[in-house]
Amino acid sequence: MGMSRRQLLGVGAAGSAALLVGTSAVSSSRFRAPRWSHDPFTLGVASGDPTPDGMVLWTRLAPDPFAPDGSGGSGRSPVTVDYQVAEDEAFTRVVRSGEAVATRESAHSVHPEIHGLAPDRWYYYRFRAGSVISPVGRTRTAPAAGARPDRLRFVFASCQAWSDGYYTAYDHIADEDLDLVVHLGDYIYEDAVSGQRTGRWVESHLRPEARDLAGYRLRYALSKVEAPLQRAHARFPWLVTMDDHEVDDNWASGSSGLDLDIDVLPAVFRRRRAAAMRAMYEHQPLRLTQRPSGTRVHLHRRYSHGDLAEITMLDTRQYRTRQASLNGDLTTHRRQRRAADRTILGAAQREWFLDGLAHSDARWQIIGNQVVMGQTDHDPGPAISVSTDAWDGYVAERDTLLATAADRGVRNLVVITGDRHENYAADLRRDYADPDSAVVGSEFTGTSVTSGGDGVDVYDHGRRLLAANPDLKFFNAQRGYVRVEVDRQLWRNDFRVVPYVTRPGAPVLTRATYVVRDGEPGVIEAWRPDRATDSEPELDLDDLAQPSESIR
Template identity: 65%
Template sequence: MGLSRRELLRFGTVGSIAVLVGASAASSGRFCAPRWLGDPFSLGVASGEPNADGVVLWTRLAPDPFAPDGLGGMAQAPVTVEYEVAHDESFQQVVTRGTAVATRELAHSVHPEVTGLAPNRWYFYRFRAGSVISPIGRTRTAPPPGQPTARMRFAFASCQSWTSGFYTAYEHMSAEDLDLVVHLGDYIYERGWNRGREGMTVQPQFRDEAVDLPGYRLRYAQAKAEEPLRAAHAAFPWLVTMDDHEVDNNWAADAPGLGFDIYRIPALFRRRRAAAFQAMYEHQPLRIGQLPSGPNMHLHRRYAFGDLAEITMLDTRQYRSKRVCDDGEATDCADRLASDRTILGEQQRDWLIDGFARSPARWQIIGNQVAMGQSDYDPGPGTELGTDAWDGYVADRNTVLGAAADRDVRNLVVITGDRHHNYAADLRRDYSVPESPIVASEFTGTSITSGGDGADTTATGRNLLAANPDMKFFNAQRGYVRVELDHGLWRNDFRVVPYIRRPGAPIHTRASYVVQDRIPGVTAASHPDVRPDQASEPDTAAPSAQPR
């Protein structure tokens, strides 16, 4: 299983912990690299968690990334990994160097936290293990909190099922002019529900659902072996969180998700969750503060970008109440309105609300996994709601949106994943009161890959638009969302590809929506540009019964 945080602390010094978790370890002894039988940097490089004076760098040594034991073809011994950061891509102007130690306990991944960099500028970085040099990555630091900042551009994405199709959207994302990428969860899928890739074969080690550490490590390796994803990681710093498929479909705190197996047993599910969290840490550019402690992982945190924006990354899985209403099926019921039901947990909810008052940023952005706005799937007089999203946790939604209104949050925008659809919607303080004021905006992004090529208009989309007057836009193609904001305007571009079953798809902006400073709610920026390849198709999926 690897070492827990408590076990790491037994080593007694910060330096020892840094060696074991692959953080910077300049004063440690050197551990020689083996003679490589493959590319040790087969999973690429990444950076993340940028602040005004530094970033986290990441790589994992894996010369045989699909080795069935999940260890990437590495032996027991630790390996010293060197890194350097420079102003230029040719590394003639190196600004810092260091070493980190890749250990078997964390699958020979390293997470050096680089500090002492200048704010608000781009850097290049690379690693060396023995005589092999990694691909070059590019990253950037943030403007200092509160510093006047004219513009920010970022993209957000979610939901990438390897078996469903090709990661072509990331090829296009890599070519964008962005400061940051935000990933809102379902970076891996614990198993493959769909066989959508043209010409795909499934190796034996990927046939079963991931339930242990080798299984989750292999799922991350499968994703990171894809060149478009590696390119997007190398092009920009990332902020990441998780949703359900990093562990188990529709899991909630200590309660397993959908399905029937021995991992319904609470103790075994906690062991499974610990394995999933460790594999996530091993494969993402996360700080030591996100190092899991058994089945617990601290993922809610904030990222500031000058005086312009603050992104608050939420965790809507670890602390939520168990699902109600027929175990998450699409039906309305009184239990979802109970005042003690929570999707955030009391501590995280209070932390989120306290941040509303303290932040000086012009735009308050919530990085959120599951849809916050009401999503009624019944266009008639009834109400049909999925309870895996905030519709199943109404008290928390009302508390958060009410607090934003009471604290006069200047511009609150929620960015969301999970649904495999594009939405633009207004958020109301209390959906039980029709005249309740609009207090925020929500943009939900589609999947990178899931459930086929998608379509512009579906039966689900028509029902949602008919039943939810606050929803202004629906689209069910694949892609990502690009955001540009300045002090007066938020512009949201839904970037979509026409197909994912085969590689090489082009991309275009399907629609753009804006939010104006001090005017909550979304407005169309231009007429939708529907193309002939955007045909409609039937879509009768229930709102929460399907694997998302």
């Protein structure tokens, strides 16, 4: 039988027990937990960044997650947190155990990094603080380097403004059969929360816009107490990054977004950004290599799934040139948008990215990307109007990346994107100034989990986009997530949507399915009803992998 949550975790099973402050080894002393008056694991557990022999685990001790000072109510003293990793949910076959020290300076969060596990298999983990045992999480290691896995299943999600709706999508994500969850940013929203979300009153100290460390910590706590999100974190390992709302809407490198003139108050934004980065690390399953140093955090990295797929997580915020404008006419801004010295990645990250494309043997190159890469013209007439916060504001760099991928013979380039609160399926073209240039890849943009409220299927804005952008094959503006299954012949992309988020309990539907064939850049419609229904056909991936006019 498994231990109850109130039983003590035995420490000393297979594997050495290292004492950590979050992740870093310190002395051999143990720090006694206080006598908890409330459950310290109110924010759940999580795992992330799997490798063939391990992953990083995460939890934060927060018996009072909404304490106004952002401390989580764990006091000032360090607490030793024990952890176990086992082959079974009952923890009768423990394979790794150890200790981590949760300190007030790190909001009593811990990030133990696990090594020495078998590749490509599921494990279970849990924590103990004093006499209280956390919920059990499930995670898995990546396939071994050089392995030939048959498939990869994952979902990607983004944009979950707490005040805009319920996190019902995560309940459905938790019920999926997946290897991984990829989160592409806007995990929190920094802006003010006003009034009352249906079913939960917002305390006054949670309402102001987050600008300091306490404010950002409270924003994460507000999201992380949600049961659906906790379920999805506990069910699968995650790859996480950030976009803009983790700091400030539309921020760019050293420049703030819309509400602060960085030329007047640069130090204010530096302090704000440092606080936001610190809070993000404290609340996500990130490794020591992602621990912030002041205003900087190293988020671009790769996940390899044997020789089948490689996911490259980009960072399109920290190193970019400030936007030419947020929205503007291409004629007015054409020269600036196309300037060779404008960058969305920064020189170092760009070279790292291109070098990875050149040396990877993976069949599928998957790019985890925050803002839309393909051209998105908002004017169906002869003029072109684009958002310069996206890659449309950094045309020369986009053209260089797409051309280099084509010239280096990247077999299957597929970009997954968040930000827009809309679902897109689109071809990626080598040079958007030349409508006859080659299609070199595919891009799937996923909608928001909640941001924007209930959403709609297609409306006038979507019809204009479809009319203005021949490379855009699908548009939808409901809420949800994107489910992906990749094998050696085919990428299957299911747009999963919920009909409402302003009240709980929404069902999930597959709105449309698009595929990409191995060695054939561009998206192909596989199934798309006239409108979302309660059922969908069973699609045979082997049939879809064969050329067929019926699914074009």
